Amino acid sequence: MLAVAAIPVVPRLLPVDDTDVSAAELLAGVQGSADVGHSGYAETEGAVQLPVGDDLGDVGELLAGTTRLRVWWQDADAWRVDRLLLSGEVDLVHDGPVTVAYDYEDAQAVVTEDPVLRLPRASDLLPPTLARTALEDASPDDVSRIDPRRVAGIDAPGIRYEPSSDRTTVERVDVWVDPGSGLPLRIEVRASGPDASGSPDVVSAFEEVEVERPGDDRVGFQPAAGVDVDRARTLDIADAAGRYAPFLVPPTLAGLDRRSDDAAAAGVYGAGVTRFIAVPLRGREADPLREQLRAAPDATLGRRRTVVADGALTVLLTGSAGDDRAAWLVAGTVTPEVLEEAARALLELDFVDRDGDR
Amino acid sequence: MTGDPGSDVAISTTGLTKYYGRFLAVDGLDLEVRTGDVYGFLGANGSGKTTTVRMLLGLVLPTSGTARVLGRPMPGSGRDVLPEVGSMIEAPAAYPQLSGRANLSLFDAMGRGSRRRGRAGRVDDALDRVGLGGVDDRPVRAYSLGMRQRLGLANALIRRPRLLVLDEPTNGLDPQGIRDIRALLLELNVAGTTVFVSSHLLLEIEQMCTRVGVLDRGRLVLQEHLDDLRAPTGRVVLRTRDVADARRLLDSRIDEADGDRIVVRRADPAALAAELVRAGIGIDELVAERRSLEEIVLAATSAGSDTFARPDRPASGVVA
Amino acid sequence: MIGVELRKLLRSRRTWATILLVDALPTLVGVLLAVTDLGPRPGEGPAFLSAVLTDGTLFPLAALAIVLPLFLPIAVAITAGEAVAGEASAGTLRYVLVRPVSRLRFLVAKLVAVVVFVVLTVLVVAATAYVLGLVLLGDESVTATGATSVSGSSLSTPELVARTFLALGYAILCMLGVASIALFLSTAVQSSLGAALGTMAVFVGSAVLLTLDASDAIRDFLPTRYWLAFVDLFRDPILWTDLRSGVLLQVAYVAVFFTAAWANFATKDIAD
Numbered sequence: 001m002l003a004v005a006a007i008p009v010v011p012r013l014l015p016v017d018d019t020d021v022s023a024a025e026l027l028a029g030v031q032g033s034a035d036v037g038h039s040g041y042a043e044t045e046g047a048v049q050l051p052v053g054d055d056l057g058d059v060g061e062l063l064a065g066t067t068r069l070r071v072w073w074q075d076a077d078a079w080r081v082d083r084l085l086l087s088g089e090v091d092l093v094h095d096g097p098v099t100v101a102y103d104y105e106d107a108q109a110v111v112t113e114d115p116v117l118r119l120p121r122a123s124d125l126l127p128p129t130l131a132r133t134a135l136e137d138a139s140p141d142d143v144s145r146i147d148p149r150r151v152a153g154i155d156a157p158g159i160r161y162e163p164s165s166d167r168t169t170v171e172r173v174d175v176w177v178d179p180g181s182g183l184p185l186r187i188e189v190r191a192s193g194p195d196a197s198g199s200p201d202v203v204s205a206f207e208e209v210e211v212e213r214p215g216d217d218r219v220g221f222q223p224a225a226g227v228d229v230d231r232a233r234t235l236d237i238a239d240a241a242g243r244y245a246p247f248l249v250p251p252t253l254a255g256l257d258r259r260s261d262d263a264a265a266a267g268v269y270g271a272g273v274t275r276f277i278a279v280p281l282r283g284r285e286a287d288p289l290r291e292q293l294r295a296a297p298d299a300t301l302g303r304r305r306t307v308v309a310d311g312a313l314t315v316l317l318t319g320s321a322g323d324d325r326a327a328w329l330v331a332g333t334v335t336p337e338v339l340e341e342a343a344r345a346l347l348e349l350d351f352v353d354r355d356g357d358r
Numbered sequence: 359m360t361g362d363p364g365s366d367v368a369i370s371t372t373g374l375t376k377y378y379g380r381f382l383a384v385d386g387l388d389l390e391v392r393t394g395d396v397y398g399f400l401g402a403n404g405s406g407k408t409t410t411v412r413m414l415l416g417l418v419l420p421t422s423g424t425a426r427v428l429g430r431p432m433p434g435s436g437r438d439v440l441p442e443v444g445s446m447i448e449a450p451a452a453y454p455q456l457s458g459r460a461n462l463s464l465f466d467a468m469g470r471g472s473r474r475r476g477r478a479g480r481v482d483d484a485l486d487r488v489g490l491g492g493v494d495d496r497p498v499r500a501y502s503l504g505m506r507q508r509l510g511l512a513n514a515l516i517r518r519p520r521l522l523v524l525d526e527p528t529n530g531l532d533p534q535g536i537r538d539i540r541a542l543l544l545e546l547n548v549a550g551t552t553v554f555v556s557s558h559l560l561l562e563i564e565q566m567c568t569r570v571g572v573l574d575r576g577r578l579v580l581q582e583h584l585d586d587l588r589a590p591t592g593r594v595v596l597r598t599r600d601v602a603d604a605r606r607l608l609d610s611r612i613d614e615a616d617g618d619r620i621v622v623r624r625a626d627p628a629a630l631a632a633e634l635v636r637a638g639i640g641i642d643e644l645v646a647e648r649r650s651l652e653e654i655v656l657a658a659t660s661a662g663s664d665t666f667a668r669p670d671r672p673a674s675g676v677v678a
Numbered sequence: 679m680i681g682v683e684l685r686k687l688l689r690s691r692r693t694w695a696t697i698l699l700v701d702a703l704p705t706l707v708g709v710l711l712a713v714t715d716l717g718p719r720p721g722e723g724p725a726f727l728s729a730v731l732t733d734g735t736l737f738p739l740a741a742l743a744i745v746l747p748l749f750l751p752i753a754v755a756i757t758a759g760e761a762v763a764g765e766a767s768a769g770t771l772r773y774v775l776v777r778p779v780s781r782l783r784f785l786v787a788k789l790v791a792v793v794v795f796v797v798l799t800v801l802v803v804a805a806t807a808y809v810l811g812l813v814l815l816g817d818e819s820v821t822a823t824g825a826t827s828v829s830g831s832s833l834s835t836p837e838l839v840a841r842t843f844l845a846l847g848y849a850i851l852c853m854l855g856v857a858s859i860a861l862f863l864s865t866a867v868q869s870s871l872g873a874a875l876g877t878m879a880v881f882v883g884s885a886v887l888l889t890l891d892a893s894d895a896i897r898d899f900l901p902t903r904y905w906l907a908f909v910d911l912f913r914d915p916i917l918w919t920d921l922r923s924g925v926l927l928q929v930a931y932v933a934v935f936f937t938a939a940w941a942n943f944a945t946k947d948i949a950d
Contacts, residue, residue, distance in 0.1 A: 041917065041919055070913075070917060082829060082913070084910075084913070084917070086906055086909070087726070087743070087906070087909050088828055088909075089828050089829060089913065091829060091830060102829075102830040104826075104828045104829070104830065107826065109830060207919065208919060218915075221830065221831075222831055222832070223830055223831070223832075224825070224826035224827070224830060224831055224832030224833070225826075225832060226733065226825075226826045227826060227830055378947075378949075409949075412772075412947075412948065412949065415772075415776045416775070416776070416778070417772050417775060417776065417947070417948040417949075418947040418948065418949060419945060419947060436778050437778055437780065440776050440777065440778035441777075441778065443776070445773075445776050447772050447773070447776070448769075449769060450769075451768055451769030451770045451772070451773055452770065453686065453768070453770060454768070455689070455690060455691060455692075456689065460689070464682055464685065464686065465773060465774075465777065467681065467682050467685075468679055468682050468774055468777040468779050469679070469777035469778050469779045470778070513773065
């Protein structure tokens, strides 16, 4: 049995080389890594148990449990991310303004224009994407060096980001970086709270990576003859609501700025690890979701709202069952107080007539 | 037959010992089987015969002691020795779904130095020898006990071995079958094959063997030529109708008297016959006494090893 | 000795009965699919099965995915578990060894026979499924349009055939791991049933542990960990990570358990 056990262990025992690169340099590398070409295989491990079922696309699935991803990344405009399932896969192929979502088991590919606003998807969990998102507004004063670590065979120096804001639920973010290109190779996110020093809420790391721009044949999508290719006008529930719901969200909520300035009924506010999304849902969309949220063990139940927090993620849904008015879903890596403040403001909003029709 | 060192000794063991855990199965065995012997290896069930046979064939590894077969050490030289040894161990065994013929040709194809050439001939030959030459293609599953026994023998004979090691070879055979096998073994022996037969049947050994070894609870208690064992004892057994006259005449020379049977000490049968005739005593039977193998074996062994009597109370009915 | 074992294997009625039984399940599934036209919902059921209603020529792969997790390993466990313990209890083992056949050669021959058995079973399953797929299931023929890889691109027929054979090879290697465990148990216990059941316990236990987060630390060493990685051969490009780990793991299992079997058998007293 020893021989069996030894095989994967041996390479991990070799000492890891460190470099004397500064935390600030590494941070700059991470923030500027969007166009670093690479390809590889990554696994993400989420410990955020969010009882949201299928209502929010893959979100619940992505945050809890293991996700296996393959990526070919030329630059921010051309990439392909395959989420591997036991007996199939769900792929995202991004090419300029459009993204193709292919599902093997449905033998279907759906082409959509990339919306301003959408729910998280598999590609957002890749170590580089997640690290850039989390460290987006980090200043050099907030980061420090930590011990290096071997990631996918690369001796990667690490930095720790401890956000200064007290509105985020994220306690700290550890990122290990390819010293040559600045490409983040591994990221661990820990929520504040009693077990902040324990195992991370979310880990995303390359198991194999090649920091080199992949060829065009790897990032394109040439469907086989048996694949149905459809076009869709909206990507997900957030996209649809943002475009068509009869509201206009304000430029600021709970003191956080909206990230885009188009006229929309939904929006993402804040930056870095202090951010949340606000989406109006119709009654029949909100009811099943509310049902599930209320079943969570530590849900805060109120007549006007339901709040669930698990680790770094907080979810708030306004309204109550049978209420056929629109309900606001507000969710993000911020404290319940921030979400409550945002929700109060959202419930004040008046109906407006939108140009688009449903 | 060949120039192997020690080729006049087919099997020899020195201090051969086997423990199964703490149980002593074979205890310091010193066997000697000479080339050309028909050696009878006698012992009650459980006395260690089978373990000994298995050690000779390399199936069981001795705890201590050595064994040499056909002049070479076992189990070390098994690959050289065993091709020249034919064996049947405890019971015959075959692949039940195959015919006897198919079984033989499979077994013949196993192991080193097996040749495809002449296989069918060898198989037929071996079957003929054991009286199964005319058997059909029914699977061994459908064989009777006797047929299986014959097939097992055929399997032992197929390579024309120099040494046959047979454990209970007549098990399950009818009287005619037993006679056939005995005749076959004697015929093979005349042709030069050394035969080592282990059995718990005294009669079988007595009728066939030239030498016997007697095993009792793992120890060899006797190893002799059968002729020597059964040499006349010097006593003469007389049966007569004139019991009273005979007793009067022989009086002080009588060892035992039981009904019409009188055993006379230190006598020459011929002289005794003349004396009795002179005295007008009718003789029904008069022979020089020889001990039967049974008596010899019973005298040499303790209680059967499948009896487990308390030590302070020997099992009744068994002569110790 | 290998030739002898193969003759025994091929002439045994049980070999063919086992193969037929293993083959029966995918055949039944294929017939039911054809009759009812009800495919499994996407994402459920064995790999590739949802695709066969449109493309019958994929059915061999689906059939393989059906038998691999349970039926095939059970058949292998029974066949390999019988190898030594079965011959011992039938009494033939002692006659084989006094032939003489060296104990190592005997074990190797047994292992080879099990491999042949697996190859035979896999081929029979694949061939039946191919015919069935062609006759009963979807007729959107691969030869004309090319098959769809798991990643959505098209695979040419030669690519599909090559990858299918790689998948078969991988499945056979996985079964070799099962066989060596069963062979080891077969040298260690008296009854062949015990060896077979013990082996099944190992891989059922492994499959259970794989579903537990708590067994994270050992999951990469569990024998069934990479069994389904053959699906990765049908991604585009092929994802070698798990396949490589799977091959290494199975080779290690074969080496360790075959050595253990030999170490145990080489000095074993053949007393029955």
